Amino acid sequence: MVLQDLGRRINAAVGDLTRSNNLDEKAFDDMLKEICAALLSADVNVKLVQSLRKQIKASVNFASLPSAVNKKRLIQKTVFDQLVSLVDPHAEPFRPKKGRPNVIMFVGLQGAGKTTTCTKLARHYQTRGFKTALVCADTFRAGAFDQLKQNATKAKIPYYGSLTQTDPAIVAAEGVAKFKKERFEIIIVDTSGRHKQEEDLFTEMTQIQTAITPDQTILVMDGSIGQAAEVQASAFKATADFGAIIITKTDGNAAGGGAISAVAATHTPIIFLGTGEHMMDLERFEPKAFIQKLLGMGDIAGLVEHVQAVTKDSATAKETYKHITEGIYTVRDFRENITSIMKMGPLSKLSGMIPGLSNLTAGLDDEDGSLKLRRMIYLFDSMTAAELDSDGKIFVEQPSRIVRIACGSGTTVREVEDLLSQHRMMAGMAKKVGGQKKQMQRAQNMLKGGNKEQQMAAMQKRMAAMGGAGGMPGMGGMGGMGDMAKMMQMLQGQGGGGGGMPGLGGMDLQSMMSQMSGLMGGGGGGGRGGRR
Template identity: 35%
Template structure:
């Protein structure tokens, strides 16, 4: 999970501060030493760490903090403010051209996930009312053009290609003419990468830049490469000039060095982060929300965003009516499970809840397979069984267990939990019990 090791160490450090009534300069100095070590272990750039710790220390030993009634919390607030500032203060959005089309040029080394990110970005911006066109400008890597076409086909987004015989510059120029004729107001160009930065690569990218004058050049880097990602970003910025960064594999970056160093070293903002392999797994980068997550304060705003995106408003209203009418069935339960899965892996969702720190999450068994088993059991039931589970006798249980690849005990457990849930739904659907405070929660006795 993103920032797992760093978050765990910082939260442990600040837990000690919070437990003290008064702080001395020595207390702050010891805490900052632990913060410094945690950041260096997270592969954060050394100069960035040094500047960060100096800024926090300077603010944390002021009389305003040391004489505060809650000095530990005051120091944590300072760290949160400085972390947010380090990563860019506010969300940095894509800049759209005042006169269409907006041309985005994605650059980066091989293996960073550039081609897939082109599709993910197009899908995100289509939701904002844009009509994207993907451009296959990588003519060197085997199957790069085919890969982009597959991505475009999955998303139902057109892909412009001229094969691998024309130059990338000619392809980019022709794509802009094509977009003008077909009403595409957003062009995303996939460019070639190399295993390392070299003159040939940079010369080609500069030529494309000069030919099409992109609205923004976005660098795609692998977050899990830590300090190497920062070095790549610095090099691309110096030689090409970039407008922003997209960090891929952010969900697997347990250290967080790239996210905490990129903006400080290059001066360029992180605009998006890749949170998984699905084509919907690209999220805007919010520095303040990330800082909150690192310090165990949760991220309610992102949780709400995910829920609003995953849950169907119409289905939610239908469910409310069913609850009020006490008609909650296994079909409704299955529908809720499917929408919950759309929010992403459970550990990511739980990590956004305030107070749910990394240590607590380690003690929680987050098994997405268990949800899959529940889903399989429900799908192995007949329509009548889903609507009226009371008819499920021992022979039916055996059939359901065989059909779902589970045990009869698993089926029994699910039926028992569902019965408890139905009782709870009946209490929700009874206004008299709600008014009189008679509602009891069967899960908690």
């Protein structure tokens, strides 16, 4: 996947430094060299890399650091913050409003994936309650209207185009006028692909803009464009003054850093990433979440949104949530979590969202990763009801059960032991989360009476003591055990269901516990499940 290798190299460089016994300026410089080399090899602009290096060095000045400062944590936080700054232009993208027409115009190079992305974005807004429509103003490319018509029909989105009119500005104006009259709220206009050296097509682009006066112009950029991204983006910005960027084909094998350079060059926000060919393969872009995912920390909010989009079954989630609040995590809970992962789509897409799963499936493609998870299901299916509903201690007391399960599932004793080892690690995390939940409940009860200011101060002190062993700084308020309760509340609140987490299909526990273990140095869910 695009940028996956970049994330591994940066993560490895920071990890090697923080594990080093001799954390001095030389080790710090070596880490910076590796990070810069990784960015350059990913086609990030050299001036941008130099600027990043200077910013990190300025923030971590060894000569002036007090002795009490935790250097490792400071370095981790600085690297994280500067990488976020690299992809964050600090500019708010346009947000469409319901009850009025919002015209969105797409521009970009030939072959960037504009037509497909138009349909993806229309579907994205459609599923969120907007009345959406598509207009094909690409009269240059043969088959452009047929492609948009086919995509729109499949997604059940109204469309407009012409097989006889050759002036794209007229087609665009007619389509927009038609859908405005019919009170559509999102009207997306697809245009021809063009290059900065094609002056006539750039003039045509401005004519279309004048004809339809879009509320937002979006530049669609191929993730594999490389070093040319900055020049092309600057040319489109000067002519069309686009307000947002969508990067496509991020599921390929190209470096992908060139598209990041375009953000810095134009000070324009990325709003979505195209992650595949299907209509669902469009991810909302958020700088902090993107860097967390890049560095293997996962993207919990993105995961929750994805799960809610693909499943409505909440029975398992409610049962799992009930268990975790009691500090319990059975073998059956683990099985349901693995099953939920398998239902949610390609493993390559999910592994970046779920902390720990990227370790579990490291070096595996979608087919191998799915096979690995299926073998885990074979192990669960060879267990008795008593074994599945147990906390796992039954296998320690009666090791012969492990041999029986291996024989019954056609796997090995080693695989059974690895599976149980992963379950023990996750059960330990569940116990801590359950304890945290009880602490919060006790604190809430305390605040119902007495001196609230004193009780609040005492509660904050206790929570700080519990969360003091935090993990990677800069994780958006999820840096320690004390903040895990916040994430639990966030997950519980998704979908509006009280007392459970509708739509999460049990996956909330897997992601949350992997997140915890990653923060605490447990290596996420990346145990040794499966055959080596």
